[in-house]
Structures are given as structure tokens and as C-alpha cells.
Amino acid sequence: MNINLDTPILQIALDFINLRRAINVAREAVGSGVDWIEAGTPLIKSEGLDSIRALRKEFPSTTIVADMKTMDAGRLEMETAAKAGADIAVVMGCATDATIKECINTGKNYGIKVEVDLIGVTDSVSRSIDVEKWGADIIGVHTAIDEQMHGNLPFEKLKEICSKASIPVAVAGGINSETVVDAVNAGAKIIVVGGSICKAPNIKIATEKIKNAISTREKVAEVLYKRTSSDDIREILERVSTANISDGRHRLKGIAGMNCIGSETKMVGRAVTVRTYPGDWAKPVEAIDIAEEGDIIVVDAGGVGPAVWGELATLSAKQKGLAGAVINGAVRDSGEVRELQFPVFAKLVMPNAGEPKGFGEIGVPINISGITINNGDWVVGDSDGLIVLPKREAKEMANYAMDWLERENRLREEISQGKTSLAEVTELLKWTKK
Ligand SMILES: O=C(CO)[C@H](O)[C@H](O)COP(=O)(O)O
Known part of the structure; x- marks a missing residue:
């Protein structure tokens, strides 16, 4: 696959543990303008690589990203992601040099792109230069969900990394219809959005809001999907x-x-x-x-x-x-x-x-x-x-509470839209202790 860099790509991160919910959300999001689909790490860990196979089957012509977050055994993990149908797979930038190089070589062998996710990397600028030299296809600038709860956003080093990279830079970490404009202005080519689409009661409206903000470069006001960094909570x-x-x-x-x-x-x-x-x-x-x-x-x-x-x-x-x-x-x-x-x-x-x-x-x-x-x-x-x-x-407690409110907003919608129950929506029995 070739990555078209003319307009920024909107990638939805399906951070669900339940494949059925993930596919339903992906269907609406793709129908509303999302370009790429990412099987989030929680989805891959809960449903396995079958989640990639299912997404590939459901979306035969959409780019599928497997957020493997590989830390070791690079060859095996990239190979299995590629064979399951992923177009792009993710290795951690804080993995060893050997693992990252092994992932890149495997990607080339199996015809998939490899993204190096700089989550938790202290010197992210120099790491991004190194991984590009080794042949990585995408650099991921990313603030962990848990870090977001402390009020952190992924923008601190984004501009500098974008200005030094000649491969596309993806950005992830609490992006919403306001912050997406900062991401695009900083030079990010791939905008990864999880919560602010996946937790929205109306996936179409949420997707369109972000798409609009990307194309007009004008922030669309949002009250949810924001984390405070101040004590004024x-x-x-x-x-x-x-x-x-x-x-x-x-x-x-x-x-x-x-x-x-x-x-x-x-x-x-x-x-x-x-x-x-x-x-x-x-x-x-x-x-x-x-x-x-x-x-x-x-x-x-x-x-x-x-x-x-x-x-x-x-x-x-x-x-x-x-x-x-x-x-x-x-x-x-x-x-x-x-x-x-x-x-x-x-x-x-x-x-x-x-x-x-x-x-x-x-x-x-x-x-x-x-x-x-x-x-x-x-x-x-x-x-x-x-x-x-x-x-x-x-x-931090206030930010986590907000995250729960957002999740419940989505669940409420799924229960009432599907005229179904909480147990049904969440596949409760499957996920209770065995
Ligand atoms: O990879 C991830 C977490 O490690 C998420 O998929 C990524 O951060 C996007 O989700 P959100 O927009 O909710 O932060």
C-alpha cells in the first residue's frame, strides 16, 4: 500500500474489548468518513488476531492497522498481524533496537507498513530520527490513555518530530474536534482518534465533527473528551x-x-x-x-x-x-x-x-x-x-470520572438503540470470571 499524504488521514482506534461493538462502531464511522481502522490493543488482547481477520472481512478495501504494541518477538508478531490481514502494524519505540529492526524487516518481507509508537520514550525526537533511518514507515507520537488522565496531551514534541521526519507522523492521545486542529497544524499526517468517536452516542456526528475540523482547520467546540491539567476541576x-x-x-x-x-x-x-x-x-x-x-x-x-x-x-x-x-x-x-x-x-x-x-x-x-x-x-x-x-x-480522579461518564453515554445509546440489555451489549457472561 502507498500512503497518500495530500490530506490528513483520520484513523479510528477501536479500543473495545468486544469485537461486535467494535465492528458496529467501525461500520458507522467508515460510513461517515473515517479513512483507516485500527484494531486497538485492548481489542487484539481480548479477541485476538481474529479481530483483525473479522475487520479485514468486513472492510475489504479499508486500511487496517493492528496496534500490536510489540515489545519483543518482533518477527512473529508482525508476521501474524500481516497474515491476519493488517496493512500496518505497530511496534513500541521503547522496545529494544533489535526488536524494532526485526519488526521493520518483517514488515518489508510480508508487505505491511510498520509504525513505531513513541509512547513513553524519553528522547522521542532522536528516537524518531533513528527509526526512520532503520526503515520505519510511520512514526507515532502518542500520549497514553493513563497519562491523559493526568492532563497530558501529545503535542509537546509533535511539531519538532514532524519537522524532522520525512516519513508520515501519526498522532494519538485524547484527540478531539478541538485538538485535532493543533495536530494537523503541527504537521501530523495521520490523526488517530479513539475515545472521542468510539464513546460518542452518535458516531456519525462525532466523525463528521472531526472531519470538518481537519478540513477547515477550525476547531469545533466540544464539552466531553477533554481532560483537565489544572486543579480547577x-x-x-x-x-x-x-x-x-x-x-x-x-x-x-x-x-x-x-x-x-x-x-x-x-x-x-x-x-x-x-x-x-x-x-x-x-x-x-x-x-x-x-x-x-x-x-x-x-x-x-x-x-x-x-x-x-x-x-x-x-x-x-x-x-x-x-x-x-x-x-x-x-x-x-x-x-x-x-x-x-x-x-x-x-x-x-x-x-x-x-x-x-x-x-x-x-x-x-x-x-x-x-x-x-x-x-x-x-x-x-x-x-x-x-x-x-x-x-x-x-x-486525576475527575478525569477518570469523565471517562466513565463518556463510556456510559455510549452504552446507554447502544442499549436503547438496539432495544437490548446491558448484559447483551457488553456480552457480560463472556467477560465474567471463569
Ligand atoms: O493506542 C491507544 C492507547 O494506547 C489509543 O488507541 C489511542 O490513544 C487513541 O485513543 P484516544 O483518542 O482515546 O486517546
């Missing part, structure tokens, strides 16, 4: 659910047994922690004045009454622009609190308050239902309950 946390955050963090435990008073249950903010004693409402109320706009007062009053929070505290917190309150103890005036439409999560509701004695502390680590909360940690509440994001890990 409020916008993401307002979009995702506590379930998304939990799933993204390997089913992280939330705080159970706290109910929200009122219908306004979504709450996002940084914790101002308060440790007090049953019924002593002095420190919780003092904390309202210390807190800043958007914060959440999180009180540990031992999980028992009398009440340490009520209508007037709620009104004060609302007026100050706080985002909510969590009371591991009791709340009163629930009717009035509800009317104020301010999220207050509490363990108990009772009529009697205690006295403001002034014991306890503000801004100290507290523990509610086995979950530690430090002052400044992010807290998210919704109709499922509460979840805490430790401040040092919050950015």
Missing part, C-alpha cells in the same frame, strides 16, 4: 456523578447512610472540616464564616444528636455562597432547610438542638463512616450519596 465534577467518580477510581467507596434534605442534591465543593461534639453547634456555625464561596462545611458530630445544624445555619451558608453541608450528626428545621434549596446531607433529623459550647476544631482531618476527609479535599454529593476526592488525587 469544579466544572468536571459538576458534570459527573458520584457513581462515575467511584467507577473511575476502581469502585471507590462513598459515604453511605447520609440523606440529602431537600431535592437539591447535587453539590460540589472543597471541604471545610469541622470536628465537634454531639449537639455542640458552635464550631459548625463558626466554620461558615471561615469558609469561602463554593466550599462545603463537613461536620463530624459523632453521628448522633442533638442537632448541630438547622435553618439559620443553612441560610447563613447559602448567603455566603457555600455549596452545601454534610453533617455526621443531626439536623433540624428540615422543612425550612428544604425550602432554602440548599443541599444539606445529614445522618439524622430531630427537633432538638444542643448548646453552642465551642468544643472541637475546624480544619482538622475527620472520619465519617470509615472515610477520611481532610480540609480542602473535594466533596461531591448527589442522589446516590457522597464521595470524597483527596486533594492531591482530585485532578
Whole structure:
């Protein structure tokens, strides 16, 4: 095959574990303008090289890329990919020189192109020069999905690598309809897009958006398929659910047994922690004045009454622009609190308050239902309950949560479009433990 470099090529990366889902998405994407199809590494690992055979059969005239991510045994892996029907196969740039050379020679022997993926390579510019010298056909500039969760994108070295390479450069790693323009402007000839097409509820619209951005070089605004690199994660946390955050963090435990008073249950903010004693409402109320706009007062009053929070505290917190309150103890005036439409999560509701004695502390680590909360940690509440994001890990947790939200958007669409079930769509039984 010859690679036509006149216009950038759009390659879809099918990062599914399930071949049937992958083929359905590929069908829609190719029909909407995707040029090349990549069998993603998770697909090849879960369904084997049969995934390449199936794609070849389904798309006889489309270029198929096998993202083998070869690290060793270069000859065998390139040979089997070629025999399964791949046109291009991928070896890792961080593999040994011997493996990369073996892949390139095998590619030449079997008539497939070999791409060297520079994921994780420290000196990616000099590695790209070396692999071109050895006869590689494509250089892949790539930011790993896991790295994307820390806010990294593949553009840092892209321009320099493109300017030095005389073979095509492919770029991958969280490309969406905005960043694709940066990729093309930097000189990338092959644009690899996984999530922002494969997780889209509407594959046609998602593909066309990216195709348009490539051809016009104008960014098409996107709210999903973005990862934040800053600590200002409020916008993401307002979009995702506590379930998304939990799933993204390997089913992280939330705080159970706290109910929200009122219908306004979504709450996002940084914790101002308060440790007090049953019924002593002095420190919780003092904390309202210390807190800043958007914060959440999180009180540990031992999980028992009398009440340490009520209508007037709620009104004060609302007026100050706080985002909510969590009371591991009791709340009163629930009717009035509800009317104020301010999220207050509490363990108990009772009529009697205690006295403001002034014991306890503000801004100290507290523990509610086995979950530690430090002052400044992010807290998210919704109709499922509460979840805490430790401040040092919050950015990454928010990005993973967003990824889960995007995946569920796609699954929801597949379930409703196919009038089928979650088990059916995901082939659940096939992928459960044997
Ligand atoms: O090879 C991959 C991961 O190693 C992906 O296929 C590639 O990163 C494209 O997917 P996304 O656009 O979701 O980053």
C-alpha cells in the first residue's frame, strides 16, 4: 500500500474489548468518513488476531492497522498481524533496537507498513530520527490513555518530530474536534482518534465533527473528551456523578447512610472540616464564616444528636455562597432547610438542638463512616450519596470520572438503540470470571 499524504488521514482506534461493538462502531464511522481502522490493543488482547481477520472481512478495501504494541518477538508478531490481514502494524519505540529492526524487516518481507509508537520514550525526537533511518514507515507520537488522565496531551514534541521526519507522523492521545486542529497544524499526517468517536452516542456526528475540523482547520467546540491539567476541576465534577467518580477510581467507596434534605442534591465543593461534639453547634456555625464561596462545611458530630445544624445555619451558608453541608450528626428545621434549596446531607433529623459550647476544631482531618476527609479535599454529593476526592488525587480522579461518564453515554445509546440489555451489549457472561 502507498500512503497518500495530500490530506490528513483520520484513523479510528477501536479500543473495545468486544469485537461486535467494535465492528458496529467501525461500520458507522467508515460510513461517515473515517479513512483507516485500527484494531486497538485492548481489542487484539481480548479477541485476538481474529479481530483483525473479522475487520479485514468486513472492510475489504479499508486500511487496517493492528496496534500490536510489540515489545519483543518482533518477527512473529508482525508476521501474524500481516497474515491476519493488517496493512500496518505497530511496534513500541521503547522496545529494544533489535526488536524494532526485526519488526521493520518483517514488515518489508510480508508487505505491511510498520509504525513505531513513541509512547513513553524519553528522547522521542532522536528516537524518531533513528527509526526512520532503520526503515520505519510511520512514526507515532502518542500520549497514553493513563497519562491523559493526568492532563497530558501529545503535542509537546509533535511539531519538532514532524519537522524532522520525512516519513508520515501519526498522532494519538485524547484527540478531539478541538485538538485535532493543533495536530494537523503541527504537521501530523495521520490523526488517530479513539475515545472521542468510539464513546460518542452518535458516531456519525462525532466523525463528521472531526472531519470538518481537519478540513477547515477550525476547531469545533466540544464539552466531553477533554481532560483537565489544572486543579480547577469544579466544572468536571459538576458534570459527573458520584457513581462515575467511584467507577473511575476502581469502585471507590462513598459515604453511605447520609440523606440529602431537600431535592437539591447535587453539590460540589472543597471541604471545610469541622470536628465537634454531639449537639455542640458552635464550631459548625463558626466554620461558615471561615469558609469561602463554593466550599462545603463537613461536620463530624459523632453521628448522633442533638442537632448541630438547622435553618439559620443553612441560610447563613447559602448567603455566603457555600455549596452545601454534610453533617455526621443531626439536623433540624428540615422543612425550612428544604425550602432554602440548599443541599444539606445529614445522618439524622430531630427537633432538638444542643448548646453552642465551642468544643472541637475546624480544619482538622475527620472520619465519617470509615472515610477520611481532610480540609480542602473535594466533596461531591448527589442522589446516590457522597464521595470524597483527596486533594492531591482530585485532578486525576475527575478525569477518570469523565471517562466513565463518556463510556456510559455510549452504552446507554447502544442499549436503547438496539432495544437490548446491558448484559447483551457488553456480552457480560463472556467477560465474567471463569
Ligand atoms: O493506542 C491507544 C492507547 O494506547 C489509543 O488507541 C489511542 O490513544 C487513541 O485513543 P484516544 O483518542 O482515546 O486517546
